[in-house]
Amino acid sequence: MKAIQVLIWTLLSSIFTLILTACSSPAIQQPASAEAQQVQAETEIARADSAQAAASRSSASSNNSNILNEQRLGTKWGDDISSPITQVALKRLSSSPVSETQIRYAGKQFSGRSINSISLAAGKVSFAVLDGRGRTLPLYREDQQYFLSANEGQSYVLKYSNSSAQTYEIVASVDGLDVINGQRASRYNSGYVLRPYSSLEIEGFRKSNDAVASFTFSKPKDAYVAHSASGSIYNTGVIGTAVYELNAPRGTAAPAGRYAPAPNAFPAD
Template sequence: MYKSKILLWLFLTCLISACSTTKIATSETASEAEYAPAPQAETSAKPAPSSTHAKAKANARAASTQNNVHSDERLGTKWGDDLSSYVTQVDLKRLSSSPIDETQIRYASKQFSGRGINSISLASGKISFSVVDDRGRILPLYRDGQNYYLSANDGQSYQLRYSNTSNQTFEIVASVDGLDVLDGSRASRSKSGYVLRPYSSFAIEGFRKSNSSVASFTFSKPQNSYAANSASGSIQNTGVIGTVVYELKAPKYYPPKKTNDGYAPAPNAFPAD
């Protein structure tokens, strides 16, 4: 167990409540899927030619090649507008020095190929990670194998949103363009992070300037990025958003069971219920 104490940043309860009630526009629910059973193999059927498998592999390689980013498509994240964002420090311990999960999103000014997804599942499905705009609308991600991509636009502001659906407490160590979002220094797994409480959500809106404000994340040309204009950063590291997850030693939260304490229950919403 990781014994040394770490200082973690925790969103104030009022901010967590505000974030958890933020409305996020999701894609419309798809209609019920249909499928046709595979036909029975005929005894006289000839085996598929060996070139079929080779062609499938070639198509997969071509799809991955389409996600290569050219120099004129590269983007970074600049030091954006000043936003009010209040935090406080808490003293918690990690259960282990090793993270339980981590992921990266590569972004650029291009249309990526792959399976479109709304969020990335972390910590065995306990955490949902998505990128949203200022209105809370999800920016579509693309999954190609084990890689994730985001089609971004120069000048667009964004936030990193995390939701915890479990009774465990986690630490989120986030980085943008190779820089830690809390102190602006070179990204590292050993950095402090934000505390994600049980059954709660929050959004990281920018690089932290103080305990009361952040500089909003805004996509920009690489030369205008914070990484390119910071002593700790490098223009070579632009175009990557990183997330590392640790579990923290904290009491597990169990929602109270609903009870009327012996009093008359509230009426149903509709008399016919």
């Protein structure tokens, strides 16, 4: 009888020992530990990539805004260009512009997304900068800022295109000076009328009702603002635009001419 009890006790002890060994075995815990380490490593890599991307964007933006003295440019009076204008009596629908923007320019290579024009007035007006031959100069967008890589001696034109039936007023400034009266720029000054479905090209600082002095990139000391009592040389390197809606009859689109009309994907609407 004692032998049987001893045998049973021995068997129970062996089973209990096996259970304890299995529970404490690192082989069972190893897969979970390795998986946790892998997840942690992937999380740290993702965080590092995100931080690096953010630092890269911040660096690019900071680099665009940091313009060395030798890279600074202004705009001087260029050649005399015939540009007759007439006065009109139109009122603004609001005392505040519906859209405004500015472009910083300098003799450096900017970074960011290259674009051809800036969208204004909810996409109804586009704003581009052309060279003296009518070719579009690329602009660089960084967040909500715009930059233009300029070359000394290069002439340029501000072009505004209206794709709507609304009439707009364009108030433009260069180097902190109003392009029409040459005085200190204000978004509340009078501007040029941009007719429905048409384009407006501002070629220079207005000299009279019949002519303008072409916009030409130059050293700041040679810029128009440097020789004007109305401005400051510290404002060189910036082009400003404010857009107003005018109270005028809505226009109609010009006929398609010899070209076929554009197809309509939803003719029933």
